[in-house]
Amino acid sequence: MRAGRFLRRFARHRLAAASALLLLVLAVAAAAAPWVESWLGVEATGISLLDRFGPPSALHPLGTDELGRDVLVRLLYGGRVSLFVGVAAALASAVIGTGIGLLAGYFGGRLDDLLMRVTDGLIALPLLPLLIVLGAIDLTRLGIPPEVAGAEDASLLRIVVLVALFGWTTVARLVRGATLSARRRDYVRAAVAMGADSRRIMLAHILPNVAAPAVVATTLTVGNVILLESVLSFLGLGIQPPLPSWGNMLTNAQELVGTAPLLAVWPGLLIFLTVIAVNLLGDGLQDALDPRVVGKR
Amino acid sequence: MTRFLASRLLQALAVLLLMSFVITVLMTLMPGDPVDMMLAGNPRATPADAARLKALYGLDKPLLERYWHWLQAALAGDFGFSRLYAQPVLTILLPRLGNTLLLLGAAMALTLAVALPLGVYAARRPYGWADNAINLFCFAGISVPAFWLALLLILLFAVELQWLPASGLGPVGGEGWWQRLPYLVLPVASLTLASIGGYTRYVRAAMMGELRQDYIRTARAKGLGEGRVVWRHALRNATIPVVTIVALEFGALFSGALVTETMFAWPGMGKLIYDSIMGNDLNVALVALLFATLTTLAGNLLADAAYAGLDPRISFKGDGA
Numbered sequence: 001m002r003a004g005r006f007l008r009r010f011a012r013h014r015l016a017a018a019s020a021l022l023l024l025v026l027a028v029a030a031a032a033a034p035w036v037e038s039w040l041g042v043e044a045t046g047i048s049l050l051d052r053f054g055p056p057s058a059l060h061p062l063g064t065d066e067l068g069r070d071v072l073v074r075l076l077y078g079g080r081v082s083l084f085v086g087v088a089a090a091l092a093s094a095v096i097g098t099g100i101g102l103l104a105g106y107f108g109g110r111l112d113d114l115l116m117r118v119t120d121g122l123i124a125l126p127l128l129p130l131l132i133v134l135g136a137i138d139l140t141r142l143g144i145p146p147e148v149a150g151a152e153d154a155s156l157l158r159i160v161v162l163v164a165l166f167g168w169t170t171v172a173r174l175v176r177g178a179t180l181s182a183r184r185r186d187y188v189r190a191a192v193a194m195g196a197d198s199r200r201i202m203l204a205h206i207l208p209n210v211a212a213p214a215v216v217a218t219t220l221t222v223g224n225v226i227l228l229e230s231v232l233s234f235l236g237l238g239i240q241p242p243l244p245s246w247g248n249m250l251t252n253a254q255e256l257v258g259t260a261p262l263l264a265v266w267p268g269l270l271i272f273l274t275v276i277a278v279n280l281l282g283d284g285l286q287d288a289l290d291p292r293v294v295g296k297r
Numbered sequence: 298m299t300r301f302l303a304s305r306l307l308q309a310l311a312v313l314l315l316m317s318f319v320i321t322v323l324m325t326l327m328p329g330d331p332v333d334m335m336l337a338g339n340p341r342a343t344p345a346d347a348a349r350l351k352a353l354y355g356l357d358k359p360l361l362e363r364y365w366h367w368l369q370a371a372l373a374g375d376f377g378f379s380r381l382y383a384q385p386v387l388t389i390l391l392p393r394l395g396n397t398l399l400l401l402g403a404a405m406a407l408t409l410a411v412a413l414p415l416g417v418y419a420a421r422r423p424y425g426w427a428d429n430a431i432n433l434f435c436f437a438g439i440s441v442p443a444f445w446l447a448l449l450l451i452l453l454f455a456v457e458l459q460w461l462p463a464s465g466l467g468p469v470g471g472e473g474w475w476q477r478l479p480y481l482v483l484p485v486a487s488l489t490l491a492s493i494g495g496y497t498r499y500v501r502a503a504m505m506g507e508l509r510q511d512y513i514r515t516a517r518a519k520g521l522g523e524g525r526v527v528w529r530h531a532l533r534n535a536t537i538p539v540v541t542i543v544a545l546e547f548g549a550l551f552s553g554a555l556v557t558e559t560m561f562a563w564p565g566m567g568k569l570i571y572d573s574i575m576g577n578d579l580n581v582a583l584v585a586l587l588f589a590t591l592t593t594l595a596g597n598l599l600a601d602a603a604y605a606g607l608d609p610r611i612s613f614k615g616d617g618a
Contacts, residue, residue: 265452
């Protein structure tokens with residue numbers, strides 16, 4: 001597909017274009033967190049019990065939280081974590097899912113049966129309760145040294161791995177379906193006849209043709225991952241404080257809802273805006289990448 | 298059909314068996330020892346007491362042996378005792394199951410009551426302003442974090458306006474069921490708002506597919522009223538995929554209710570699963586999680602059966618698809 005045509009179709013989807021812009025702004029703001037921090041002259045981790053529940057001011061544009069920390073800077077740092085987890089886990093899911101989908105669709109037969117049974121089985125599991133169990137287990141009992149398991153980034157890595165472990169099924173199914181139809185095309189047969197090996201056929205000939213559905217599914221996965229991360233962190237099982245994430249900033253919100261209602265509003269609003277933007281973007285990509293919907297509107 | 302059902306049931310049993318073992322293993326990896334946690338509040342407990350309790354619960358035995366004992370007892374209908382509640386597992390589980398079914402049933406009925414007309418309306422004038430507005434509303438519903446939605450509802454209706462209770466089940470006993478109704482409003486509203494979006498999109502997509510079909514053109518050509526064409530002819534066929542989704546999602550809703558139930562302190566299965574995992578109550582967590590898996594599997598099976606039952610073109614003969 002020509003880049004120009006893709007961009008024209010995408011821009012026609014005004015909501016998707018606006019969403020892409022919003023995500024860009026959020027990503028830049030999150031990336032700029034340290035600069036905002038030093039510019040305002042506050043510290044994200046600076047606990048100050050005298051400034052608890054402070055109202056918005058020049059120093060703290062969104063006020064302070066229950067420990068006197070600046071809400072705006074924590075939101076920005078939380079955004080880094082939430083966006084990183086969302087993108088990293090979705091990409092990991094996409095790689096696993098594309099690999100499994102390609103193998104199942106290309107080789108078929110027993111391998112296909114086995115992989116698809118595993119996929120069906122995973123889909124039938126109660127996802128959230130299982131993630132809660134997996135989020136709660138003590139890594140040191142798995143023989144992981146405490147200094148590794150207790151490191152600040154460990155909770156970050158752990159949630160990416162956990163989500164990727166269950167998140168690949170959608171991409172795998174889509175890629176398998178697309179591979180099944182691509183495998184019967186003439187250009188693939190021609191490649192086989194010319195003696196290309198399976199690896200080359202899968203990577204050079206089939207993969208580019210299954211990329212579109214995989215990209216769309218991956219985009220939608222980002223939104224789901226951010227939702228999952230936020231709920232796990234909210235329950236105290238995802239990102240561990242003092243590292244802020246939009247989910248764990250809401251952990252105490254329910255008890256404080258009478259005292260400081262706005263503390264419950266901001267992080268959730270950012271999760272909501274990010275996820276809706278990602279989903280609208282995915283919807284726009286689907287329309288722009290799928291040649292079958294030409295002339296739909 | 299029978300062969301298909303038999304193979305699916307066998308497969309479901311295998312998944313359940315595997316799950317029960319995996320959960321047993323995972324629960325031994327949880328932080329804290331259940332017996333130490335029990336004795337933590339009792340200063341007179343000696344190490345000998347701890348050892349005796351561990352022997353009583355079978356915790357001194359190797360994992361495989363413990364699992365085997367649990368399996369044998371479970372197959373005989375004995376699921377053991379809850380450590381947190383000191384009652385047989387089923388005594389705790391069954392009333393909570395009732396509470397969850399009440400919550401989910403009400404939410405599902407309300408969701409469909411809104412999503413069906415909304416989806417049909419959107420499909421009749423696709424890409425008009427109403428469809429675009431409905432579409433945006435759907436995306437909002439899909440994208441909102443359920444716990445935050447619950448938080449906002451509590452903030453607005455329980456804290457600010459003080460119209461409705463924020464949590465709990467309401468008075469238990471023969472006081473009259475209507476007294477419990479206010480306690481149901483916020484959890485049901487929260488679940489419904491979070492799921493309307495998805496269903497509306499399914500209904501819309503299914504209806505748009507049907508309205509393009511030749512039989513619809515035929516029905517219009519022979520002069521049937523538009524209402525009859527849409528609501529009788531198209532909707533009947535459009536419900537087939539929707540019913541399938543309802544069955545598929547019911548299992549997912551079951552674990553999705555975990556967040557809502559926890560937020561509103563609604564004593565249902567979801568909250569029980571969460572509390573038992575966090576409280577290291579293995580016997581309860583195991584059975585509750587298996588039950589959640591069973592509902593999902595049953596939902597999947599039901600979806601396939603409903604598909605075959607509603608659409609005469611699909612049969613399970615031959616290739617066993």
